Structure formats: structure tokens, C-alpha cells
Amino acid sequence: MNKFLDAIRQADSIGITGHVRPDGDCFGSCMGLYNYIKEQFPEKETLVYLEKAAPEFSFISRSNEIRHTPDEKEYSLFLALDCGSSDRLGSFLPLFEKAGKRIVVDHHISNTGFGQENYVDLTASSTSEIIYTLLEEEKISRKSGEALYLGIAHDTGVFKHSCTTKRTMEIAGKLMELGIPYSQIIDQTFYQKTYVQNQVLGRCLLESLLLLEGKVVASCIDKKTMEFYGAESSDLDGIIDQLRVTKGVSAAIFLYETGFREYKVSLRSNTELDVSKIAAYFGGGGHKKAAGCTMSGCYRDVLTNLCQHIGAAMEQEEAMGN
Ligand SMILES: [Mn+2]
Incomplete structure (x- = not known):
């Protein structure tokens, strides 16, 4: 017993x-x-x-x-x-x-x-x-x-x-x-995904960008688009994981707009790059390979800011021979 x-x-x-x-x-x-x-x-x-x-x-x-x-x-x-x-x-x-x-x-x-x-x-x-x-x-x-x-x-x-x-x-x-x-x-x-979840996933993949010489893939969805599809934040689960499996990328970024010029950020890493450190810098947290934070500003600025930090961290990793 x-x-x-x-x-x-x-x-x-x-x-x-x-x-x-x-x-x-x-x-x-x-x-x-x-x-x-x-x-x-x-x-x-x-x-x-x-x-x-x-x-x-x-x-x-x-x-x-x-x-x-x-x-x-x-x-x-x-x-x-x-x-x-x-x-x-x-x-x-x-x-x-x-x-x-x-x-x-x-x-x-x-x-x-x-x-x-x-x-x-x-x-x-x-x-x-x-x-x-x-x-x-x-x-x-x-x-x-x-x-x-x-x-x-x-x-x-x-x-x-x-x-x-x-x-x-x-x-x-x-x-x-x-x-x-x-x-x-x-x-x-x-x-299994609902029709709306698949539509939103498709839209985010279609509009994704390759950044930092193809080492990073990023996508974003704003409030207006979510309203158009009738999507909730829970309908966005899994989009970051689909971005992450893009061949050749070391990291993936997914942003969704939660308020005026406010974005919820999801980060994933496929390498030794520790995305929890990037997220922590911006006031968030998580695990080494999966982390998140909330950031303010327009979409372009948020993405540029993130890429600067991710790029620097990748260079450091490379210098360390990883
Ligand atoms: Mn558990």
C-alpha cells in the first residue's frame, strides 16, 4: 500500500x-x-x-x-x-x-x-x-x-x-x-483544427518573412485580421510550431496583437540559441527552446528589436563554436 x-x-x-x-x-x-x-x-x-x-x-x-x-x-x-x-x-x-x-x-x-x-x-x-x-x-x-x-x-x-x-x-x-x-x-x-484555425494558420504562413539571412522566420497577426476570421487567441496555438519546422531556420518568431501597439511574442529555437534569455530581456520568460514575452511598439519596430537581440545571440553562439 x-x-x-x-x-x-x-x-x-x-x-x-x-x-x-x-x-x-x-x-x-x-x-x-x-x-x-x-x-x-x-x-x-x-x-x-x-x-x-x-x-x-x-x-x-x-x-x-x-x-x-x-x-x-x-x-x-x-x-x-x-x-x-x-x-x-x-x-x-x-x-x-x-x-x-x-x-x-x-x-x-x-x-x-x-x-x-x-x-x-x-x-x-x-x-x-x-x-x-x-x-x-x-x-x-x-x-x-x-x-x-x-x-x-x-x-x-x-x-x-x-x-x-x-x-x-x-x-x-x-x-x-x-x-x-x-x-x-x-x-x-x-x-485536429477548426476551419478558422486552419485559415488563420494559412494566412500567417503565407505572410511569414525570412530574416537574418534565412536563419529566422517570423509572422504576425493583427487584431483586425483576427476579427475578420472570428479567431480567438486560443485559435493561434500551433502556428509558432509550424513556423519552427521551416527547413533551415534556427529560430521562429510569432507575434499577435493584443492591444493598441501591444504584441504577445512567441519564440522558438532549433539550435543552442537560448530564447528564454531573449524573452527575459523583454520582461518575459520560458524555456531554452520555447519562450515568450509582451512587447510594445509598431510591428516593424518590435520585429527589428527582437532580430537585433537574436542576431547578437546567434553571433555569440557561433563565436563559441556551437
Ligand atoms: Mn504537465
């Missing part, structure tokens, strides 16, 4: 939440655990709290039971999943703070250990992978398995990112044996 499941057994009421703007892993880990508890411990009062997630995730069992707003309940156990720090809980933080026992399950390097018990594994591909290892394998149902598979597939970029390990693949394999619709989960939640 493990300590994690003991905490669940000992609790009368259990609350689960993840981070603000839930992604596939946040949603998958919360719902994987929620379905497991509902099936194995039906006598317990269990609820899951999450902000509204992508509608494509709603095929996951019991999604209709998710609470989107906090309440006054005091739980004997509250679990925070896929959150590096307590501020990531957003409006659900008070529920976590009031609970008798607070457990954190996460895989972010930045995790602050804000729970009383912290199951933090930096080598795990995803929080969904950690949840799988904390549960009793033979009791994981197809319903719970679908959610965990969704989470693992999303955080690994469909088993592609460097966080994917042999263990990740073994767990995914065991989940497949439950009879889950693994192709559909990936197609419908990861690759």
Missing part, C-alpha cells in the same frame, strides 16, 4: 484541481485521478475543480461533473496537480489552503513544494505519468486510462519531446491495452 493511496483512503472528502488555463496534461491528470477515485471509492465525496478547458477534451468520462467556479467547501484532502507554484491554482487556491491535508503532484522543475506532501518527479514526462505510477495499475479503468493517455500524449507532443522516456512509452503501451481509442484521442485533441 502506498502513502498516496493511504491519504485518499483516510479522507472523507476529496477535492482535485490543476492549473489555470488547463492544458491536456492538467486536464488528463485531474480527470484520470478523479475517475479512479469515483470508481474505487464511490462512498467518498469527491469533486474536481478546473477552469473551462478545450471542448475537444469533453469526451473524457465525467467531464460534465467538473466545477468551474470555487465554493466554500472545506475538504479533508485537496490535491493540486500539474502546478509548479500555488499561484497557478488561480481562483481555487483558497480551497487548497483551507483543506485538512494538501498534496501536490507535479513534474515542473520550478516546483516550490507548496504541499504538505509533494510528489514531484522532474524526470516524468507529465503529471499524468506520475499519477499512473501512484495508482494501483490493475485497478486503472479504461475511463481513467483515456484521461491519463491524453495527458501523456499532450505533454510529450505525441511522444516526441525530450521528456519522453522508455517508461513513458511502457505506460502508454499499458494504457493502450485497456482498449482506449488511442488514435482518435491524438487526432481529435492534438492534430
Whole structure:
């Protein structure tokens, strides 16, 4: 018997939440655990709290039971999943703070250990992978398995990112044996795009520019164009990744206008170039190969400014022999 499941057994009421703007892993880990508890411990009062997630995730069992707003309940156990720090809980933080026992399950390097018990594994591909290892394998149902598979597939970029390990693949394999619709989960939640999303992607690719002698590709979309297509900011996910795979480029830049002369900037690197440093210079942050910031000015000025810094950083890299 493990300590994690003991905490669940000992609790009368259990609350689960993840981070603000839930992604596939946040949603998958919360719902994987929620379905497991509902099936194995039906006598317990269990609820899951999450902000509204992508509608494509709603095929996951019991999604209709998710609470989107906090309440006054005091739980004997509250679990925070896929959150590096307590501020990531957003409006659900008070529920976590009031609970008798607070457990954190996460895989972010930045995790602050804000729970009383912290199951933090930096080598795990995803929080969904950690949840799988904390549960009793033979009791994981197809319903719970679908959610965990969704989470693992999303955080690994469909088993592609460097966080994917042999263990990740073994767990995914065991989940497949439950009879889950693994192709559909990936197609419908990861690759499928709406007509508007495809239109906007096409437009951004069409209008992209090669800069710094072809080492950088950049594109931008303004508010007017987004309104024309009826696109939301969430419809722009994935455009930067398509730009990044342009053959021969070291870095990709994508800008979208969020306010008058204000742009949200996404940066990606294919080389040793550390884009988190570029983003940090402009008040943002992120990872070495994926980062972002917000910048003001007209489109041309923002792009020129970024290219100056990226160009200088590339020269430095070259001088260091990378
Ligand atoms: Mn995650």
C-alpha cells in the first residue's frame, strides 16, 4: 500500500484541481485521478475543480461533473496537480489552503513544494505519468486510462519531446491495452483544427518573412485580421510550431496583437540559441527552446528589436563554436 493511496483512503472528502488555463496534461491528470477515485471509492465525496478547458477534451468520462467556479467547501484532502507554484491554482487556491491535508503532484522543475506532501518527479514526462505510477495499475479503468493517455500524449507532443522516456512509452503501451481509442484521442485533441484555425494558420504562413539571412522566420497577426476570421487567441496555438519546422531556420518568431501597439511574442529555437534569455530581456520568460514575452511598439519596430537581440545571440553562439 502506498502513502498516496493511504491519504485518499483516510479522507472523507476529496477535492482535485490543476492549473489555470488547463492544458491536456492538467486536464488528463485531474480527470484520470478523479475517475479512479469515483470508481474505487464511490462512498467518498469527491469533486474536481478546473477552469473551462478545450471542448475537444469533453469526451473524457465525467467531464460534465467538473466545477468551474470555487465554493466554500472545506475538504479533508485537496490535491493540486500539474502546478509548479500555488499561484497557478488561480481562483481555487483558497480551497487548497483551507483543506485538512494538501498534496501536490507535479513534474515542473520550478516546483516550490507548496504541499504538505509533494510528489514531484522532474524526470516524468507529465503529471499524468506520475499519477499512473501512484495508482494501483490493475485497478486503472479504461475511463481513467483515456484521461491519463491524453495527458501523456499532450505533454510529450505525441511522444516526441525530450521528456519522453522508455517508461513513458511502457505506460502508454499499458494504457493502450485497456482498449482506449488511442488514435482518435491524438487526432481529435492534438492534430485536429477548426476551419478558422486552419485559415488563420494559412494566412500567417503565407505572410511569414525570412530574416537574418534565412536563419529566422517570423509572422504576425493583427487584431483586425483576427476579427475578420472570428479567431480567438486560443485559435493561434500551433502556428509558432509550424513556423519552427521551416527547413533551415534556427529560430521562429510569432507575434499577435493584443492591444493598441501591444504584441504577445512567441519564440522558438532549433539550435543552442537560448530564447528564454531573449524573452527575459523583454520582461518575459520560458524555456531554452520555447519562450515568450509582451512587447510594445509598431510591428516593424518590435520585429527589428527582437532580430537585433537574436542576431547578437546567434553571433555569440557561433563565436563559441556551437
Ligand atoms: Mn504537465
